Amino acid sequence: MPEKHTxxxxxxxxxxxPIRQTTREQREHALRVAHYNPFxxxxxxxxxxxxxxxxTGALSxxxxxxxxxxxxxxxxxxxxxxxxxxxxxxxxxxxxxxxxQGRAAERILFTATCTRDNVVPNNTHFDTTRANxxxxxxxxxxxxxxxxxxxxxxxPFKGNIDLAALDEILGGSVRVPLVMLTITNNxxxxxxxxxxxxxxxxxxxxxxxxxxFLDACRFAENAWFIKLREPGYEDKTPLEIAxxxxxxxxxxxxxxxxxxxxxxxxxxxxxxxxxxxxxxxNLILTEGFVTYGGLAGYDLEAVAxxxxxxxxxxxxRYRIRSIxxxxxxxxRIGVPIVxxxxxxxxxxxxxxxLPHIPPLEYPAWSLGCALYVEGGIRAVExxxxxxxxxPDGSEQPARQELLRLAFPRRVYTQSHVDYVAEVLADxxxxxxxxRGLRIVDQPSALRHFTAHLAPAHGTLYAD
Ligand SMILES: Cc1ncc(COP(=O)(O)O)c(C=O)c1O
Numbered sequence: 001m002p003e004k005h006t007x008x009x010x011x012x013x014x015x016x017x018p019i020r021q022t023t024r025e026q027r028e029h030a031l032r033v034a035h036y037n038p039f040x041x042x043x044x045x046x047x048x049x050x051x052x053x054x055x056t057g058a059l060s061x062x063x064x065x066x067x068x069x070x071x072x073x074x075x076x077x078x079x080x081x082x083x084x085x086x087x088x089x090x091x092x093x094x095x096x097x098x099x100x101q102g103r104a105a106e107r108i109l110f111t112a113t114c115t116r117d118n119v120v121p122n123n124t125h126f127d128t129t130r131a132n133x134x135x136x137x138x139x140x141x142x143x144x145x146x147x148x149x150x151x152x153x154x155x156p157f158k159g160n161i162d163l164a165a166l167d168e169i170l171g172g173s174v175r176v177p178l179v180m181l182t183i184t185n186n187x188x189x190x191x192x193x194x195x196x197x198x199x200x201x202x203x204x205x206x207x208x209x210x211x212x213f214l215d216a217c218r219f220a221e222n223a224w225f226i227k228l229r230e231p232g233y234e235d236k237t238p239l240e241i242a243x244x245x246x247x248x249x250x251x252x253x254x255x256x257x258x259x260x261x262x263x264x265x266x267x268x269x270x271x272x273x274x275x276x277x278x279x280x281x282n283l284i285l286t287e288g289f290v291t292y293g294g295l296a297g298y299d300l301e302a303v304a305x306x307x308x309x310x311x312x313x314x315x316x317r318y319r320i321r322s323i324x325x326x327x328x329x330x331x332r333i334g335v336p337i338v339x340x341x342x343x344x345x346x347x348x349x350x351x352x353x354l355p356h357i358p359p360l361e362y363p364a365w366s367l368g369c370a371l372y373v374e375g376g377i378r379a380v381e382x383x384x385x386x387x388x389x390x391p392d393g394s395e396q397p398a399r400q401e402l403l404r405l406a407f408p409r410r411v412y413t414q415s416h417v418d419y420v421a422e423v424l425a426d427x428x429x430x431x432x433x434x435r436g437l438r439i440v441d442q443p444s445a446l447r448h449f450t451a452h453l454a455p456a457h458g459t460l461y462a463d
Contacts, residue, residue: 007321009413010314019047027373035452036369036437038378047376048416050405053344055257055264057409063305070297075289079297086304091246093269095276097283098293098300102217102255103128105268109253112278113177114138121169122180123161124187127386129215131446134391141169148191151338151349151400156229157194159185161201170208179205182215183222187382190342192225195233195244202248211250217258219245220310221343224320238311261306261409265299322417323407329421335428338402345406350383353431359384359397361436361456367403369460370434375423379405386448433462
């Protein structure tokens with residue numbers, strides 16, 4: 001059994017893509033040109049890109065083979081039926097609407113269900129989910145369980161929703177068009193949700209007559225954590241666990257750029273026929289015909305194969321282990337991380353690492369800039385730049401200041417991970433010298449993608 005030896009990458013590399021070394025001076029210059037916003041860097045100036053695990057993975061030979069044989073017909077393409085069959089087989093949902101990515105599925109769902117002043121609860125909304133709900137004039141409410149609020153508290157299912165708080169909202173006077181659970185809970189630290197919590201949420205929603213949807217981006221990683229950590233699931237396959245998770249929900253949104261193992265794609269799936277009809281009309285209006293939804297036939301093929309590959313036990317074992325491996329290294333050198341480590345990413349607690357930087361000088365964002373300058377590694381802030389600006393224009397510190405290192409699927413090897421740990425050790429040694437940032441220019445929503453920042457005190461590092 002593989003557990004006896006080192007858990008290795010369960011693939012060999014057939015096609016390589018060079019990555020470029022840069023000097024510290026070049027990186028300092030690139031960061032200035034990018035207005036201290038890592039989203040604005042050119043990818044060719046980045047050595048190890050941990051900005052996101054979304055759409056950045058490597059395709060398998062089976063995916064390429066299926067893509068070569070795609071059907072590009074406008075309507076009724078064979079590739080759509082392969083896609084639909086894979087989604088139905090895993091989720092069990094009757095209606096499958098392809099979309100170009102997850103946020104398109106969200107927009108279509110919330111357009112069909114949400115009106116002004118509605119409330120949509122979730123364990124923690126992802127930023128595009130929140131923005132799509134707020135765009136409808138509704139309120140996105142985060143209800144993480146109490147363990148999920150403490151970055152360093154070890155608990156197997158920190159992604160769980162707070163059921164008592166949910167019950168209170170569902171029993172109140174506000175209209176709740178649907179309840180969501182994000183598996184795994186990305187913004188809450190990539191933490192899994194237990195089967196017991198999914199089941200209880202489902203039962204509560206049924207009692208109140210409210211539809212229950214999963215944000216299923218990382219359903220396979222969530223299934224693996226259930227297998228590892230929840231009694232009664234150790235002998236079940238990831239597919240069996242995934243099917244049970246979906247069986248409790250009325251539908252899901254999905255970004256196939258994550259556990260669809262594809263570079264682009266997503267879907268909206270559901271059981272309710274009338275809701276599906278309304279969503280299909282919007283799909284045609286904004287994404288494309290119902291059998292392609294803004295995707296090429298070869299994208300549909302890549303997702304159809306990718307969804308099954310994401311549930312492969314050897315792959316999931318390697319995937320979760322590589323994040324855990326980095327977590328162990330960082331723990332040893334005293335870098336404060338969210339515990340236990342997440343499925344697709346590791347989250348550094350910048351509040352603890354840089355306590356001298358006030359929240360509204362964006363400690364996690366500053367840490368991200370320092371990591372790039374030190375070693376050409378790009379990560380993403382999940383903190384006050386991402387979540388601090390409210391629809392009324394006011395600014396408040398976010399609950400947590402995290403720097404997320406998200407790992408593309410099947411892309412980096414163990415020596416890349418070792419390099420990341422070495423650079424972080426250097427950053428950690430100089431943590432006291434890192435200074436805060438200020439926002440110079442920003443849009444009214446989703447500001448982290450395009451905001452311009454500058455050092456709040458002259459330079460990123462104190463001399
Ligand atoms: C939990 C979660 N939901 C939704 C999305 C949106 O998906 P997409 O980027 O495909 O629009 C993401 C993307 O990162 C996500 O992590």
